[in-house]
Amino acid sequence: MTIKKNTNQQEELRRQLLTGALFGFVGMSLAACDDDETNAATGAGGAGGSTNGGGGGPIGGAGSPNNTGGNGVGGTGPIAMASASLEALLNAEYRAINTYTAGAGIIGAAPDTDPLKPLADTITAVALRFQSQHKDHSDALKVALRAALAAEGVAEADVEGRIPTDATFEAPEELAVEANKTIENVLILALNAEKNAAVAYTTVVKALMGATEEMKGYRFLANSIGGDESQHFIVLAALALSLAAPGPNVGADDAVGKIVPKSFVSTIEALSAPNGEGLNTIANYFN
Amino acid sequence: MSQLTRRQMFTRTASVAAGVGVALAISSSARRAGAAPTAEDITTLTGILSAEYNAINLYGAAIADGTGLIDSSSADAATKTAVKTVATHFQTQHIDHANALKALIGADAPAQPTTLSEGYLPTSFPSVPSIVEILQIAADKEKQAALAYADALKAVSDETTAQLLSSIGGVETQHFVVLYLLAEGIIQLGTGASGEGLTAEEYANIVPTSFITTNENGGSLEATFPNVPFKIAGLT
Numbered sequence: 217m218t219i220k221k222n223t224n225q226q227e228e229l230r231r232q233l234l235t236g237a238l239f240g241f242v243g244m245s246l247a248a249c250d251d252d253e254t255n256a257a258t259g260a261g262g263a264g265g266s267t268n269g270g271g272g273g274p275i276g277g278a279g280s281p282n283n284t285g286g287n288g289v290g291g292t293g294p295i296a297m298a299s300a301s302l303e304a305l306l307n308a309e310y311r312a313i314n315t316y317t318a319g320a321g322i323i324g325a326a327p328d329t330d331p332l333k334p335l336a337d338t339i340t341a342v343a344l345r346f347q348s349q350h351k352d353h354s355d356a357l358k359v360a361l362r363a364a365l366a367a368e369g370v371a372e373a374d375v376e377g378r379i380p381t382d383a384t385f386e387a388p389e390e391l392a393v394e395a396n397k398t399i400e401n402v403l404i405l406a407l408n409a410e411k412n413a414a415v416a417y418t419t420v421v422k423a424l425m426g427a428t429e430e431m432k433g434y435r436f437l438a439n440s441i442g443g444d445e446s447q448h449f450i451v452l453a454a455l456a457l458s459l460a461a462p463g464p465n466v467g468a469d470d471a472v473g474k475i476v477p478k479s480f481v482s483t484i485e486a487l488s489a490p491n492g493e494g495l496n497t498i499a500n501y502f503n
Numbered sequence: 504m505s506q507l508t509r510r511q512m513f514t515r516t517a518s519v520a521a522g523v524g525v526a527l528a529i530s531s532s533a534r535r536a537g538a539a540p541t542a543e544d545i546t547t548l549t550g551i552l553s554a555e556y557n558a559i560n561l562y563g564a565a566i567a568d569g570t571g572l573i574d575s576s577s578a579d580a581a582t583k584t585a586v587k588t589v590a591t592h593f594q595t596q597h598i599d600h601a602n603a604l605k606a607l608i609g610a611d612a613p614a615q616p617t618t619l620s621e622g623y624l625p626t627s628f629p630s631v632p633s634i635v636e637i638l639q640i641a642a643d644k645e646k647q648a649a650l651a652y653a654d655a656l657k658a659v660s661d662e663t664t665a666q667l668l669s670s671i672g673g674v675e676t677q678h679f680v681v682l683y684l685l686a687e688g689i690i691q692l693g694t695g696a697s698g699e700g701l702t703a704e705e706y707a708n709i710v711p712t713s714f715i716t717t718n719e720n721g722g723s724l725e726a727t728f729p730n731v732p733f734k735i736a737g738l739t
Contacts, residue, residue: 388733395736408730414673415725418715421669427541427660436656439669442715443649443676449724450677450710451684456731458693459701459709465688474687481676482653494653495646495679501639501686502625 294425295368298434301420302361305438307383308413309354314385315409316347319402322391332399338462339399339455341472343406346448352479352491353441359486360437367430400456407452410445417442436482440494443481451475540607540664547655548608548664554651555601556615557623558644562594564619565637578634585692586634588706590641593678599713599721600671606720607667635686642682649675666716670723673715681709 323340326333358379365375390396391405417438424434454460465471483494490497540548565572566587573587605612628640652672659665684690695701711728713721722728 390733390735396733401733404731404733411724411728414715418666418669418673422662422666425662432657435665436653439656439672440653442669443653443673446673446676446715447680450680457708458695459705460690461693463688463691471689474689476680481649496650498646500643502627502643
């Protein structure tokens with residue numbers, strides 16, 4: 217295995233990983249201007265070092281105080297870092313899933329005076345589609361995390377107990393005010409979260425250190441999910457910022473299925489079709 | 504005029520325009536600290552750089568004034584202007600990608616060709632396409648680019664190289680989804696905050712940055728696209 221000497225950038229990345237600072241991406245959008253507070257709420261402390269993990273120590277594993285599983289992953293070696301990264305991403309996916317549930321509730325309860333009320337059904341359908349894709353992401357991350365924990369040396373009987381099963385969504389204070397519960401603000405909430413997710417996944421690619429096939433596979437997975445978050449962000453931003461409007465075929469039966477058409481950029485073999493499909497399963501227009 | 508010859512004409516024209524924006528000399532300082540792609544990584548990067556050059560040339564063929572694919576279509580003037588603006592923006596982002604790849608490859612990076620690679624456009628692509636067909640071929644190519652970047656991550660060994668590929672690939676997915684949804688008629692360009700049409704800044708925000716994470720060759724979501732604030736009731 218090739219392990220490079222850390223650069224300053226990598227040290228900073230390591231710090232962020234260990235404190236969970238990268239993975240408040242839903243939370244970051246919630247607080248909007250108080251990232252530090254959100255970040256401080258993550259990374260609750262892990263279970264200590266492992267034999268593969270080098271120095272070990274109380275590294276967070278990016279566990280959220282709200283997650284109901286995952287005790288954090290010990291160690292600071294590449295494999296332990298991979299486990300910590302995957303666990304943190306998994307928690308973030310759970311928060312995204314719950315964010316969309318909350319968002320759909322706000323959209324459904326929006327008054328008729330909401331300017332986007334005529335599009336409420338379409339926006340809800342899109343939100344639920346994105347939510348289902350986050351579920352696919354979480355399934356893929358669980359598969360990867362199981363493998364990483366096993367590689368880290370976690371006993372087979374203990375692996376499932378180390379995999380988070382949920383993470384709670386906490387509404388931002390702005391959306392606690394009834395008058396602010398608008399469809400536009402739900403779009404803003406989601407687009408900020410998806411943007412931060414795209415950044416987090418790409419950042420994690422660099423944190424998954426080493427030239428082994430396993431690490432390459434984790435980087436591939438992180439990119440393949442991050443590229444999907446990136447698409448979510450663009451669609452939501454286009455709607456929220458009035459850059460795009462519904463087109464003539466938006467009412468077609470298959471329209472919602474085409475909005476961010478796949479859960480992954482490239483097919484994830486560990487998941488069965490259609491959940492694991494990537495853009496490679498979409499036929500070209502021209503051959 | 505044969506189809507291929509026509510395309511070559513387009514791409515020669517386009518490559519001149521594209522070349523203006525390309526910084527051919529990349530200083531060694533542009534290489535990211537700690538970057539150390541292996542020889543195999545360089546081979547992968549070089550292949551992807553060639554694809555970026557093709558993308559630049561394809562958009563150039565589309566947007567060339569008067570003779571380009573867009574101007575040759577039967578679309579109305581407003582549609583042509585809108586699609587050219589988006590295509591020009593995407594081309595600029597591909598130039599940023601090419602520059603970043605060249606910086607990482609170093610002195611061995613190939614120069615941009617003046618034409619599309621033969622075979623880059625499928626034989627089924629019409630010589631005088633409609634606007635929708637132009638959007639479709641661009642969506643095809645952006646999808647293939649996104650896949651190429653994703654699959655390259657299975658191959659490269661260096662983490663910094665991997666992050667650059669991911670940072671660019673994420674933007675290719677954005678290009679793809681915008682073009683795909685336009686081609687499918689699921690979305691159309693909006694009217695902007697004013698309700699009277701997109702401003703230049705709004706056009707640029709359709710895909711706001713060339714990279715996902717920070718890169719010295721262009722803006723990134725991480726560095727230059729702050730969170731959008733909530734609209735607070737009672738505040739304008």
